[in-house]
Amino acid sequence: MKLLIDDANIDAIKALYPIYPIDGVTTNPSILAKSGRQPYDVLREIRAFIGAEAELHVQVVGRTADAMLEDVERIHAELGAQTYTKIPVNPAGLEAIQRLRKAQPDAHITATAIYTPMQAFLAAKAGADYAAPYINRIDNLGADGIATAKIIQDMFTKNGLPCNILAASFKNSQQVQALAQYGVGAATIAPAVIEGLVRNAAVAAAIDDFTRDFESLCGKGVTMKDAK
Ligand code: E4P
Numbered sequence: 001m002k003l004l005i006d007d008a009n010i011d012a013i014k015a016l017y018p019i020y021p022i023d024g025v026t027t028n029p030s031i032l033a034k035s036g037r038q039p040y041d042v043l044r045e046i047r048a049f050i051g052a053e054a055e056l057h058v059q060v061v062g063r064t065a066d067a068m069l070e071d072v073e074r075i076h077a078e079l080g081a082q083t084y085t086k087i088p089v090n091p092a093g094l095e096a097i098q099r100l101r102k103a104q105p106d107a108h109i110t111a112t113a114i115y116t117p118m119q120a121f122l123a124a125k126a127g128a129d130y131a132a133p134y135i136n137r138i139d140n141l142g143a144d145g146i147a148t149a150k151i152i153q154d155m156f157t158k159n160g161l162p163c164n165i166l167a168a169s170f171k172n173s174q175q176v177q178a179l180a181q182y183g184v185g186a187a188t189i190a191p192a193v194i195e196g197l198v199r200n201a202a203v204a205a206a207i208d209d210f211t212r213d214f215e216s217l218c219g220k221g222v223t224m225k226d227a228k
Contacts, residue, residue: 060072149184
């Protein structure tokens with residue numbers, strides 16, 4: 001399962017990248033608004049930092065298929081044709097995905113705003129590379145986000161659809177773990193939830209104990225590099 005950062009805060013991205021095994025960054029219009037900066041200013045900075053090979057997912061905002069495809073064109077021109085364009089799965093979005101796939105067989109397409117398995121199924125048939133179910137938002141509707149993602153994964157496998165899940169909208173480690181266990185293609189996670197994946201008082205206490213015991217033998221501040 002690939003791991004992506006769901007944020008446009010360049011400082012947060014720079015802080016997480018050296019620590020966690022990150023495969024890229026996803027954004028959406030709300031995330032860009034939260035950054036308080038002009039979209040292409042912040043997106044260009046993210047692309048420069050993560051490099052040309054890492055995945056960058058940027059969402060279209062146009063509301064018709066024509067307007068979505070114009071957004072795709074500009075996103076590719078600004079950030080590189082390898083950039084994944086996120087297209088919401090409504091009728092206009094499905095039309096845009098089909099037209100984009102036909103016009104640019106190599107385009108990277110992420111179908112987004114997915115709340116139901118049938119949206120994902122149709123997006124995959126239309127030609128999307130990724131389908132992004134919103135795990136926590138589905139839970140908040142009283143449905144089951146993890147179960148929805150598993151149904152989507154099974155639908156893709158059983159129908160031979162070459163589309164991966166990019167699970168989105170996580171609020172806790174358990175949701176991420178359940179999908180890693182199921183082997184979905186990717187998960188995009190907000191910085192606070194990524195940090196929570198290894199935050200554990202028992203681990204911190206164990207490491208403190210190791211340090212204290214070693215220092216009682218060798219002296220304060222001594223590590224293996226300068227022990228006798
Ligand atoms: C990503 O594609 C989604 O836009 C995002 O993960 C939604 O997350 P949220 O429910 O925390 O806003």
